[in-house]
Amino acid sequence: MQNKHDTVAILDFGAINSQAAAKIVRNLNVYCEVLPCTAPAEKIAALAPKALILQRGADCGEKTLGREPAADVAALGVPVLDLAACGMDTAAIDAFLAKAGLKRDWTTEAFIADAIEAIRETVGDRRVLLAMSGGVDSSVCAVLVHKAVGKQLTCVFVDHGLMRKDEPQEVCRVFRDQFGVDLVHVDGEARFLGNLKGVTDPEQKRKIIGETFIRVFEEEARKAGEPDYLVQGTIYPDIIESGWDGGKQVKSHHNVGGLPKNIDFKGLVEPIKYLFKDEVRRVALALGLPESIAMRQPFPGPGLGVRCIGELTKEKLDILREADAIFRAAVVEAGLASQINQYFAILTGNRSVGVRDDARTYAYTVALRAVRTSDFMTAKFVHLPMELLETVSARITAAVPQVNRVVYDITSKPPATIEWE
Ligand code: XMP
Numbered sequence: 001m002q003n004k005h006d007t008v009a010i011l012d013f014g015a016i017n018s019q020a021a022a023k024i025v026r027n028l029n030v031y032c033e034v035l036p037c038t039a040p041a042e043k044i045a046a047l048a049p050k051a052l053i054l055q056r057g058a059d060c061g062e063k064t065l066g067r068e069p070a071a072d073v074a075a076l077g078v079p080v081l082d083l084a085a086c087g088m089d090t091a092a093i094d095a096f097l098a099k100a101g102l103k104r105d106w107t108t109e110a111f112i113a114d115a116i117e118a119i120r121e122t123v124g125d126r127r128v129l130l131a132m133s134g135g136v137d138s139s140v141c142a143v144l145v146h147k148a149v150g151k152q153l154t155c156v157f158v159d160h161g162l163m164r165k166d167e168p169q170e171v172c173r174v175f176r177d178q179f180g181v182d183l184v185h186v187d188g189e190a191r192f193l194g195n196l197k198g199v200t201d202p203e204q205k206r207k208i209i210g211e212t213f214i215r216v217f218e219e220e221a222r223k224a225g226e227p228d229y230l231v232q233g234t235i236y237p238d239i240i241e242s243g244w245d246g247g248k249q250v251k252s253h254h255n256v257g258g259l260p261k262n263i264d265f266k267g268l269v270e271p272i273k274y275l276f277k278d279e280v281r282r283v284a285l286a287l288g289l290p291e292s293i294a295m296r297q298p299f300p301g302p303g304l305g306v307r308c309i310g311e312l313t314k315e316k317l318d319i320l321r322e323a324d325a326i327f328r329a330a331v332v333e334a335g336l337a338s339q340i341n342q343y344f345a346i347l348t349g350n351r352s353v354g355v356r357d358d359a360r361t362y363a364y365t366v367a368l369r370a371v372r373t374s375d376f377m378t379a380k381f382v383h384l385p386m387e388l389l390e391t392v393s394a395r396i397t398a399a400v401p402q403v404n405r406v407v408y409d410i411t412s413k414p415p416a417t418i419e420w421e
Contacts, residue, residue, distance in 0.1 A: 004114060006102040008032035009049035011039070011073070013056035013064040017374070018240055019276060021055045021083065024093050026279065029104035033274065034240055041072035049078055051100040053093070057084030108286045111279075112144070115271045119148035122269060127227035129265075131217055132157040132183065134171040136284050136296050137233030137272060143287045144271045145231055146181050154182050154227065156220045158213055161189025162303030162317065165325040174290060184224070188216050189314070196305075196312045202421035205312065209302045218260045228266040234273045235280060237375075297342050298376070306421040309349035315402075316364075320347040323366045323396045323403060330392045331370070331384075340382050343370035345396075346409075346420045354404030363404035366396055371418055379413040 008025050012018045012034050025032040033047055034055075044052075052073065056064035060083060073080070079100040086092040097104075128145055132138050132155040145153045155175060159168045168185065175181040195208050221227065272280055284294035300306055308320050324345035331343050346367040354361040368389070373379035393406040409416070 005031040005106045005110070006050045007047050008051045008053060008097070008102065009044050009047050010034045010053045010055050011037045011044070011069060013037045013054065013060065013067045015055045015060035015064055018055070019237065020060075020088055021053055021093070023276060023278075024088070024090050025053070025097070026106065026276070028090075028094055028097055029106050030097055030102050031106040037067065037069060041070070041075070044073075045076065049076065050102055051078050051097070052076065052080045053096075054080065054082045054084065056082070057087060059083075059088050108279075108282050111275070112283060112286060115144050116148045119145055119269060119271055122267070123149050123152065123229055126152065126229060126266070127225065128153045128229040128231060128269060129221055129224060129227040130155045130231035132171065132175065133299075133301070134163070134167055134293070134296075135233075135299060136277075136280055136289075136294055137235060138231075139174075139289055139293050140280055140284050140287065141231050141233045141269075141271050142175060142181055143179060143284075143289065145269065146179060147287075151182055153231075154184060154224045156184045156186065156217060156224070158186050158188055158216050158220070160192040160209060160213065160303060160305075161187075161314070162192065162209070162305045162312070164299070164304065164328075165321040170292065174293065178288075184220055186216055186220060188212070191216070193312060193314060198311060200310050202306070205305055205421070206302050209305050213301075214260055218262055221260060221263050226263060229269050230260075230265040230267075231269045231271070232273075234270045236274050236276050239273060295338075297340075297344075300419060306419045307344060308347045309420060316347055319364060319400055319402045320345060320366075322400045323347070323406075326395045326399060327368055327392050330388060330395065334385070334388050336384070336388075339372070340370050341373050341376075341379070342418055343368075343382070345369075348407075348420075352405055356401070356404065361404045363402050365405040365407060366400075366403050367407050367409050367420070368392065369409040369418070369420075371413070373413075373418070376418065377413075379418050381410050381412050384408070 008030055010021050010032055018034060022032050022034050035044060054069055056067060081096040128149060130138065130142055130145060130153060132142055142155050157171055172183060172185050175183045192212050195212050196205060199205055199208060281294050304317055304320055305312055308316050327345045331337050346369060348365045348367050350365040351362055352365060354363055370382040370384055371379040372382055389408055396403055396406055
């Protein structure tokens with residue numbers, strides 16, 4: 001698909017941010033892919049690049065200095081831009097692309113048209129299954145595949161009862177009513193909470209949620225006639241971060257919607273595997289998905305299960321859902337949502353003494369968390385305005401009687417993680 005467009009190969013020498021040059025090139029509407037500097041010549045040649053960019057130099061980090069490209073690089077006979085000479089400079093890259101005569105035709109609309117064509121080619125008249133989480137990645141995949149092959153697609157939305165307030169209803173409204181997708185909504189709350197009864201250990205909780213998810217998904221796949229293809233919402237950073245020969249730290253992706261173990265699919269359909277997250281969001285908006293989905297902050301597969309400390313019960317989850325919705329609405333109201341990567345509430349396992357209407361209470365403590373991060377491997381807590389925190393505390397304790405104390409988490413990652421469990 002990418003070879004329809006003039007392509008730039010970016011050879012990365014171990015830059016601090018391996019995506020930096022690619023983002024600049026793509027924002028200039030030129031398609032590019034990032035390869036490690038150790039990539040074999042055939043792999044680079046397979047892209048049929050019209051130009052090469054060497055991602056190294058002082059502003060790419062110490063370890064990129066002094067490393068030389070393999071002698072084969074010159075053999076490609078295409079223009080080369082060495083960032084060690086010009087730095088990570090948009091104007092210099094822009095001028096290089098112009099001089100190399102590359103067509104600027106890689107746009108959101110072009111991506112959508114190409115993706116739909118590629119899905120049709122792969123799938124033919126066979127059936128496709130997709131695990132819908134309600135997040136931007138699976139949502140974009142669902143709309144693209146639906147546009148490509150319509151009713152050959154079945155989306156299974158396993159609602160584990162650990163979603164945020166009103167989320168399941170929104171997923172059904174958008175995909176069934178707005179897009180006409182064949183969406184199976186599995187109300188798994190009782191089954192998940194049943195399996196989680198009495199379990200307090202965080203890893204045990206994650207394991208049970210993951211395993212129950214796979215079982216439910218497999219059952220639904222069978223009911224759907226075991227479709228031939230499975231759609232995966234893999235995105236480009238997953239590939240860049242995990243596919244490289246030892247040079248990079250591998251981030252372990254803990255996706256509840258992992259591959260079902262007992263079903264043989266003919267193949268995977270991965271429509272957005274060459275897109276960065278901000279590109280996925282742009283595609284989502286262009287496809288007509290609502291902002292609440294297109295701009296949705298990351299939400300972990302195990303959902304509120306990792307934000308509700310101790311045993312998971314419907315009562316505790318409902319308390320958390322209310323507190324979390326109040327906090328998130330206040331952040332949006334304050335106009336801060338776009339500056340924060342993740343913000344949410346946690347129902348701590350702690351209860352403490354308080355006073356309400358002149359009577360003693362013994363109620364839960366809710367923690368609020370807001371972080372800024374570029375890669376989710378490290379994160380800084382956000383200095384939210386005190387007035388905002390005060391408003392949220394007042395609103396939560398007024399609306400949710402089971403909560404009498406609200407605290408703000410002022411820990412960065414490391415030493416903490418973003419989620420509490
Ligand atoms: P931590 O808590 O490890 O979170 O600092 C880093 C990022 O990963 C998300 N996260 C998950 N996402 N399945 C997911 O799909 C998971 O099991 C999971 N655990 C954490 C977390 O929300 C944050 O964005």
